[in-house]
Amino acid sequence: MVEWSITVVLKTTVPRGTGGSNPSLSAHKFRSPLIFSGFLLFKCIYAKENLKTNIMKSFKSTAWLLPQPVLIIGTYDKEGKPNAMNAAWGGQWDMHEIMISLGSHQTTDNLAVNPEFTVTFATADTLVASDYVGIASGRNTPDKMQKAGWTIEKAPNVNAPVFKEFPMTLECRVKQKIDESETGYYLVAEIVNILCDEKYLAEDGKPDVEKMKLITFDPVHHTYIQLGKSIGNAFADGKQLK
Amino acid sequence: MVEWSITVVLKTTVPRGTGGSNPSLSAHKFRSPLIFSGFLLFKCIYAKENLKTNIMKSFKSTAWLLPQPVLIIGTYDKEGKPNAMNAAWGGQWDMHEIMISLGSHQTTDNLAVNPEFTVTFATADTLVASDYVGIASGRNTPDKMQKAGWTIEKAPNVNAPVFKEFPMTLECRVKQKIDESETGYYLVAEIVNILCDEKYLAEDGKPDVEKMKLITFDPVHHTYIQLGKSIGNAFADGKQLK
Numbered sequence: 001m002v003e004w005s006i007t008v009v010l011k012t013t014v015p016r017g018t019g020g021s022n023p024s025l026s027a028h029k030f031r032s033p034l035i036f037s038g039f040l041l042f043k044c045i046y047a048k049e050n051l052k053t054n055i056m057k058s059f060k061s062t063a064w065l066l067p068q069p070v071l072i073i074g075t076y077d078k079e080g081k082p083n084a085m086n087a088a089w090g091g092q093w094d095m096h097e098i099m100i101s102l103g104s105h106q107t108t109d110n111l112a113v114n115p116e117f118t119v120t121f122a123t124a125d126t127l128v129a130s131d132y133v134g135i136a137s138g139r140n141t142p143d144k145m146q147k148a149g150w151t152i153e154k155a156p157n158v159n160a161p162v163f164k165e166f167p168m169t170l171e172c173r174v175k176q177k178i179d180e181s182e183t184g185y186y187l188v189a190e191i192v193n194i195l196c197d198e199k200y201l202a203e204d205g206k207p208d209v210e211k212m213k214l215i216t217f218d219p220v221h222h223t224y225i226q227l228g229k230s231i232g233n234a235f236a237d238g239k240q241l242k
Numbered sequence: 243m244v245e246w247s248i249t250v251v252l253k254t255t256v257p258r259g260t261g262g263s264n265p266s267l268s269a270h271k272f273r274s275p276l277i278f279s280g281f282l283l284f285k286c287i288y289a290k291e292n293l294k295t296n297i298m299k300s301f302k303s304t305a306w307l308l309p310q311p312v313l314i315i316g317t318y319d320k321e322g323k324p325n326a327m328n329a330a331w332g333g334q335w336d337m338h339e340i341m342i343s344l345g346s347h348q349t350t351d352n353l354a355v356n357p358e359f360t361v362t363f364a365t366a367d368t369l370v371a372s373d374y375v376g377i378a379s380g381r382n383t384p385d386k387m388q389k390a391g392w393t394i395e396k397a398p399n400v401n402a403p404v405f406k407e408f409p410m411t412l413e414c415r416v417k418q419k420i421d422e423s424e425t426g427y428y429l430v431a432e433i434v435n436i437l438c439d440e441k442y443l444a445e446d447g448k449p450d451v452e453k454m455k456l457i458t459f460d461p462v463h464h465t466y467i468q469l470g471k472s473i474g475n476a477f478a479d480g481k482q483l484k
Contacts, residue, residue, distance in 0.1 A: 048393050051393040051406040051407065052393060052395070052406070054406055054439050054440070055440045056398075056404070056411075056437040056439055056440070057437070057438050057439075057440055057443065058436065058437060059435070059437075059438065059449070060436070061338045061434060062337065062433070062436070063334045063336070063337050063433075064412070064433075064436055065313075065333060065334045065361070065363075065412065066311065066363045066451060066454075066456055067309070067311060067363075067451070067456055067458060068311075068333065068334060069307065069309060069310075069333070088334065089334040089336070090307075090333050091310065091311070091332050091333025091334075092310060092330065092333075092343065093331065093341075093343055094305070094331070095304065095305050096303045096304070096305070098307050099341060099428075101335055101336055119307070121307075124473055127473065127474045127479060128474070128480055128482060128483065129480065130480070131474065131475075131477070131478070131479045131480030132479075132480030132481075132482075132483040132484070134477070135477055135480045135481065135484075136480070136483075147483045147484070148483065149483075151290055151293040153294070156298075162298070164293040164294070164296055165293065169298075170306070170307065178420070186335065190303070191303040191304070191305075191306075192303060193300055193301070193302070193303060194300065194301040194303065194304070195299070195301075196298065196301065197296050197298055198296070198297045199296070201299065202463070205299075206301075206462050207301070207306070208462075208463075209308060209309070209462055210460075212308075214308055214309055215473065216309060216469060217476060218451040218452075218472065218476075219334075220448050221444070221448065221450075221451065221472075222475060222476040222477060222478075223472035223473075223474065223475055223476065224472065224473055224474040224475070224479075225451065225452060225469050225470065225471065225472050225473070226469075226470045226471060226472075226473045227309060227458060227468075227469060227470060228468045228469060228470030228471075229467065229468060230460065230463075230465035230466065230467050230468075231366055231369065231457065231467070231468050232369045232373065232457070232465065232466040233464060233466070234373055234376070234459060234460075235377055235464060236373070236464075237373045237374075237466075238370055238372070238373030238375070238376060238377045239374075239377065240370060240374075241370065241374040241378075242374070242377075242378060
């Protein structure tokens with residue numbers, strides 16, 4: 001049960017000349033259930049009326065789904081040279097699959113010859129280089145990965161690089177290329193295995209997402225917003241309304 | 243240019259009997275470029291070696307893309323009765339389109355007769371009811387939306403409900419149902435228009451994502467993690483590595 005307690009400010013007028021205090025603002029704690037219920041009802045109606053008159057501004061259709069992940073895709077070219085790119089248009093597709101919207105990049109060239117890759121998630125500590133791999137193209141920057149400066153190792157289960165500065169990495173294999181054209185495709189890929197640096201494990205042995213200092217992409221103002229604290233439990237907190 | 247400055251702790255031994263201070267730990271600021279460069283080099287090599295030996299724990303394939311959005315999908319049934327559901331498997335598909343992985347729900351029943359909907363983004367303030375609409379089914383909970391308690395208005399451009407407690411809402415129209423079966427489909431939808439409550443606009447008149455107190459879904463421990471602060475600029479911060 002939720003216990004209600006609310007403090008409101010009432011204007012109490014004391015008649016002049018009574019020798020008492022001046023007209024003043026005093027804080028009272030509601031004790032009467034009747035007055036309290038009345039107040040709550042008023043508050044609800046007032047809030048609803050307020051929301052009904054909220055002004056909504058319209059914006060033209062654009063890519064403003066919120067928030068967007070900062071996915072770092074790792075691939076090898078046909079000579080085994082590693083590359084990374086940054087993508088925000090993607091998400092979970094099904095229990096064992098992810099989706100990423102891909103343009104035409106060194107990554108698409110690499111996936112054409114080697115359909116395996118890694119996906120890792122950018123963090124506060126990897127922000128600068130994660131942004132860099134999104135603005136420099138592997139097609140015309142031969143030393144791109146040297147400039148990014150990450151420690152690279154081959155993934156254990158797929159032919160793709162793991163960037164060891166990142167807490168968690170999905171090892172993936174291309175499953176489907178939807179609407180493939182010269183300008184790219186929508187990539188659906190199987191998650192083959194998941195790697196997590198042991199420094200980022202919770203006490204139960206599973207990855208601790210809060211520890212990772214993950215960042216998200218704000219597509220409106222083009223900033224990176226860091227994740228904060230866990231503030232609720234899914235499939236649980238809503239039960240109080242059942 | 244990044245200016246380097248680092249403070250390290252050196253153990254300075256003062257011989258006994260000099261009448262000076264006892265052997266102690268003193269803080270010194272490196273001034274010598276040679277010593278400093280040597281220290282940096284050591285630090286880099288040490289960090290890289292450390293990363294090379296980082297132990298990575300493997301986990302079986304599961305839906306752990308990070309972080310996931312908390313999408314609230316609003317639809318009307320054939321009688322115009324509103325419904326909402328909660329989905330985390332989705333993302334931006336293209337400049338004017340989003341993707342959501344949908345099971346079989348009241349929402350899919352509603353979209354079959356009326357292919358328009360809204361998508362809004364759960365916040366700290368709407369967490370409990372957002373979780374509730376994910377655990378109660380509109381198919382067997384006739385008063386689901388009363389229990390959620392949101393203020394509902396018809397969207398201006400599509401035949402779907404807007405939940406006014408949320409800062410920003412996409413008005414959407416079904417474009418494609420991929421792999422449709424009895425168990426659901428992957429929904430690709432056109433963003434027709436975007437609504438933002440004027441309380442959540444930045445000074446430039448565009449939505450202020452930081453103000454919204456958005457939450458994300460942590461699929462590992464099933465918690466909701468709130469977004470924190472902007473800590474960087476996309477397409478900008480990476481330029482320092484070019």
